[in-house]
Amino acid sequence: MATDAPAAPAEPSDDQADPTETRESDRGLGDQLRDVGPGRVALYAVLLALGAFYLAPLESGLLTAFKTQEAFFSTTPFAPPPIDGTTVAPWLSAFDTLSGGLVNSFILVVPATLISALLGSLAAYGLTNIDWRGQLVVLLLFVAGVFIPYQAVLVPLTRFWTMVGLNDLLAFWEPLASRADLVALIITHAAYGIPICTVLFRSFYSTIDGEMLEAARLDGASAATIYRRIILPLSGPIFAVTLIYQFTQIWNDLLFALVLLSSPENQVVTIALNKLKGSMVQQYNLQMAGAFIAALPTLLVYVLFGEQFAEGVAGET
């Protein structure tokens, strides 16, 4: 969502900086500043402008969320709120409306993310570190699974869950039966996430030293033990990658949720967000505060697993 927008465009521009200029870093800062060429100035100007361009909507949104309705109409969107027009009321109000959806989203995202990552990891281990006939075909099926668009499965998906009749299956326990929609969504997202998780885990597992796994076999460890005692403990960084990826994907999904969730009490945050849209008057401060509240958990996940994420992306074992 909006969270990763500002960082992404800045990095490629950075890489494109003239490689000859980086040599200047071994001299003093003063020396460097003195003979900064016009090219360098232009480069920084462009970078700053790009940064500002991408950050402006975020900044406007954040400031708008702290303005009263009057202040919003009387100021430009990216100006800070006037003293008498500053308020946190939109945040409280938005949180009030979204809290149920936030809880439901967590109930959905945490198990779906964990299940898809764990199953992806297991599948990748079986496809990468264990030899068996026909594994290439199975791998290709997984890779194909990555490319199935959400829209293509909507109809089969709803028909499938109608046929399954999860409500009846879960009828033995009332609290669970009332959550049947959410359970269906958890399973759907978990299943949909397995291919991409498998591919991510596979690329990581193919870098694991084969001799080490052979040593473990000679040490008497079974395939399951090798997974539990060697592969899994070494998978930290790639788990961070898939957890962040899956968390963001599932948290931000609206399409599956719209199709599969029928009862209002199971609504997730992306659906609840729509409730902040006024019918007559648009309350932009409320909508902005709601958008930030809805996006916050994905940001937090990046912060929490950021270091391991970087390791996982760099492919360190």
Place this chain on the structure above:
Amino acid sequence: MSALTLDHVTKLFDDDGDEIVAVDDVSIDIADGEFLVLVGPSGCGKSTTLRMIAGLESISRGEIRLGGTVINDKPPADRDIAMVFQSYALYPHMTVRENMRFGLEESTDMADDDIERTVTDTAEMLGISSMLGRKPKELSGGQQQRVALGRAIVRDPEVFLMDEPLSNLDAKLRAEMRTELQRLQEDLDTTTVYVTHDQTEAMTMGDKIAILNDGRLQQVATPLEAYHEPANRFVAGFIGEPSMNFFEMEVQGDRLVGEEFSYPVSESTLENVGDAERVTLGVRPEDVRLVGEKTDEHDFQTTVDVVEPMGRENNVYLAFTADSEATFVASVDGMRSVEAGQPAIARIPEEAIHLFDGDTGVTLQNRSLEDLEQTEPRI
């Protein structure tokens, strides 16, 4: 402890329908407690052979027996074999202690205390007690090597398999570990199969060495036998540093005639040559002598091409004529001054020559060992 037998072992790999023979009908008997070195150039099938013994590769044909039991279809874990890998293959997320415990935890029902005691004792024997709490990443190459050994030793297996375990160490450490490994193996008295491409390791470490080339077993012998009585030209050229000198010769009457020189041979040598028309004459560098004047019919006028001073000896590259490309090596005393460009008379004594069949490479005659007994008394 048990004897290990490879009985007509063959390994075929399938390469898109083509069969590639990696190991071709190899039979070796390794006695209980013996140290066998499998040696050969890269790609000769020595590692594949080792992996078949370990159970990491299937056996296409033949049998491998350990203590009389066929182990062809036993999974690696049930073979009671421990292996030391070239990359050490330590578990990076475990401490040294956990690395060494792992095998015992997985393959035995030993009590925790017993495992701990075994690990501590082994660590002490290898001098790595102080590192038990550290991770492999924090250790030097030599220390990691010891941990890898320790991991194999704690298992107290029937057979040790070692796949070029010293090749990642620097030269000095390698020489030290070579001696230490030998001492360890003698103390433990465990049957060991050691794979290397380094003929020095093969010569110095093995009770017996098995030389492989292109998947085929060339010779199984003690190191000195392989050195002095090679079974064929390949073994003669592979074992020994610098390599044996070879000359392609034609048999003409009682002389062997080559491009650069002709070599008169005695009656008994001619008998060994038999019907062969073309032979390869081989002589070890240390058997070529530089003499003052031509007094023997086996003395040849040469020119010194290059001198490699090694300190203890000089490796002198000699050419029969000044502008000749082909050279052969003589190892002479390090104190003797030899300079490039100077003329020299090389003596190739008949009792020191090896003769191989020009077509098949099979040995027709090895050097006389009467001479050997005098100069290199065996213990």
